[in-house]
Amino acid sequence: MKRVPKAIDINVKNSESIARLSKAAKNGGVDTIVMIPSHKPIYDKLHLAYNLKRAQESHINLLVAIEGIHDNKLSNISILKKRGASAIYINSDEDMNLIKRVFEYAEFLNIPIFVNCNNKVLSNAVMNDSKIAYSLGVSGIPNYAESAEVAKIYELSNHFRAKVVFSGISTKESIEILKNKKENIFVDVCIDNLYFTDEMLKDFNTLYKTFPPLRSEEDRVTLLKACEEGTVDFISSNHIATNNKDLPIEEAEFGISKLDIFLPLAYSLPLKKETVTKLISTNPAKLFDIEINDYVNLQKGEFEVDLNNFASKGKNCPYKTLKYKIVE
Template identity: 75%
Template sequence: MKIKVPKSVDLNVKNSESVARIAAASKNGGVIAALMIPKQKPIFDKLHLAYNLKRANEENFNLLVAVEGIHEGKLSEISILKQKGASAIFINSDEDMNLIKRVFEYAEFLDIPIFVNCHNKSLSYGVMNDSEIAYAMGVSGIPNYAESVEVAKIYELSSHFNAKVVFQSITTKESLEILKNKPENIFIDVCIDNLYFTDENLKDFNTLYKTFPPLRSEKDKNALLKACEEGLIDFISSNHIATNQKDIPFEEAEFGISKLDIFSQLAYSLPISHEIITKLISTNPAKLFGIDIDEYMEIELGEFEVDFENFASKGKNCPYTRVRARII
């Protein structure tokens, strides 16, 4: 049996590979538009922005580009970058607060959304979730409060502005508690990996599950799934990163999981109703950017196996190849 669903809009694709590969992987994963997040390479000026938009045009792909609001301790030319085609602003929460305030001012005036990576770098030097599992493995952990303290700070700042703010890749129940009464201009994004896996998956030092933000506890995962069902979470995104530096010691392995090629299929495999999934990966993100979704795809109900050899992405670092996901 098959169901017909709208194609997806993925709001968290790292610029870890060429636009051509991102476009091809998106096609495989039923993604009609993707927001490029500048985490691997800088996108802070007209040259970097124009390059990516030109490549997307050549691929006939709707690439939304988030530019760095703050680059190397200085405010980017946000107004000019929006005029040149930037779709969003990306910032890290632990930048200078006065600069972040100015980014909020620009975002409100220009009506451009801000995507915030809420992690305190000084608390995030670990390689996985801070838990008894990390302790037993003898590796350093990243505590929940490395995220939640930053969420609280940015949430307080956002209450003084009407800018659209997306808290990107939220992973903890503490962060959800802080954001539970959020106003309409505040949005929560969650990475699909944190709805599938937990830190238990890393017990055997399996580097395929090493990602950032890290996989959290079973309680955190269940809290995220419940928040999706209850409407607190607005978006599910892929947090796609193409890296193959995994077959090395655990602490040296790179963060990141590749899954853009199977994003929509994985989303509809979650233990969440199809109607809610459609809102979280299609309707809601499309509305944020004023995108009309006029393309649909068919999803086969039942079990499917993942063959990463058919990935268009150069990243084959995908633990989903080792599971059989049941589409409900």
């Protein structure tokens, strides 16, 4: 039996109701979630208040990331911070002058920025750009669709003191850029990219279609090494609920559901347990100045993942077994 602090999941997409997310988080040993507004907009007082109210009703510690830029306009970041926003979310390929202004607000208000480093034009595809994509006859997303954007935002970050989280990093090239980062720069990796590679899609298995895409084995090994060496600061779930998977690979939706199993899934990784605790609990707590005071017990063994026990509406989960489970 191992007693560990509950997780703080810094990358949960707003793809389902907060009531469901609350129950899924409880199942998965997650105490706090950071809601990323990639599915529904959160850019004004009304959207923010709605989500915070639902969280209060559902008894979940919810940190809301508001869109820093919406419809090519700067959101009212200062007002939203006063109303309870905990972070800012932006895409790296927005107008650079607007991004610079977001950085200025974030530095002044001391609120972290989560940056999705992705060039949408280069990423208008299905999966990782590789021999496997070529053999399947589908379009590929090259590593440089991410790393070129990482380089751009990294350079900008060096001119500000704002806390910048590079969200969902998936490539060895990005890690190389970020390995000597300053104290205000943080790296987040999605747990799927530590488990799987694009090999999983070779039989058109759409359960493994996700974003950022599953990359090569070399990328996966580089990410795991970066977790142990300290370049990676956070492991997050990148939880997305969708059941639109039983479709041709080009039409199936991106995303994997795993909030219901996140903490035991993280401890099942081939990483030191102290490293996992740091990346899913201690470091996120420091970023948001949260006190860790809730723990769960983990039992070691081999346990099947039962999708019928998921509180999430998403059954789009390819994970079959876990090395740990949460016990009372």
